[in-house]
Amino acid sequence: MKILIIKKRTLFAIIAIILVAVVVLSVSLTYASKQTAKPIGAKVIVLDAGHGGIDAGVIGKSGLKESDFNLKMTFLLRDLLDKAGFKVVLTRENEDGLYGKVTKNRKRADMAARKKIIQEANPGIIVSIHANKYPSSERRGAQVFYDEYNKAGMRLAKSVQANVNLLNQEYIKRDFSALSGDYFLLKCSHAPSIIMECGFLSNLEDEKLLSDDGYCNKLAFCIYGGIVAFLETEETA
Ligand SMILES: [Zn+2]
DSSP, X not given: OHHHHHHHHHHHHHXXXXXXXXXXXXXXXXXXXXXXXXXXXXXXXXXEEOOBTTBOOOBOTTOOBHHHHHHHHHHHHHHHHHHTTOEEEESOSXXXXXXXXXXXXXXXXXXXXXXXXXXXXXXSEEEEEEEEOOSSTTOOOOEEEEOTTOHHHHHHHHHHHHHHHHHHHHHHSOOOOOEEOOXXXXXXXXXXXXXXXXXXXXXXXXXXXXXXXXXXHHHHHHHHHHHHHHHHHHHHO
């Protein structure tokens, strides 16, 4: 009987060791997956819907107002980033500008307010949403701009451009390169910042696409994919 008791004890000890090992392993696996997921999900992303209020931005040939379009695209992108667990901060959430009650230098007041929101949010990424215009109505396509002195911004721009080029190829049969540009919004933070010019409102076909919810959803998804791909590359580099 004594031998049997020892055997039972030994058996219990072995079972206990296995149980502890399983618990430790599952806890460490959960921890490891949280560790790798955390930096990406923990990023604050500022989305800036360009223009607003008295500043409508570009007005399309068929009447699409850039400030309205920018807000719509910003909401679509916000929803995708929200679902993925990012903390999203918007510079504006309605059609109003950010210049408050000032009557002079409204543009300057508007831009200063955007800069303040960006700096207070201390974001990991800034995306400013716009639609473009060009003297030639032939010009089309979605194109990303970055500040030449912000190298991470350039990498983010290239990542987003590669993704939106899927749409440029599908609808215009060509690619575009991300370009450097001298924009105030790109200099509000040292964080990677881009201007997303979603298409040309000076082109009727682009305006039609930017007025189409299906296309806008696809575009939002491409921008979102470019942001996530950038973050994954940066964190494994
Ligand atoms: Zn604009």
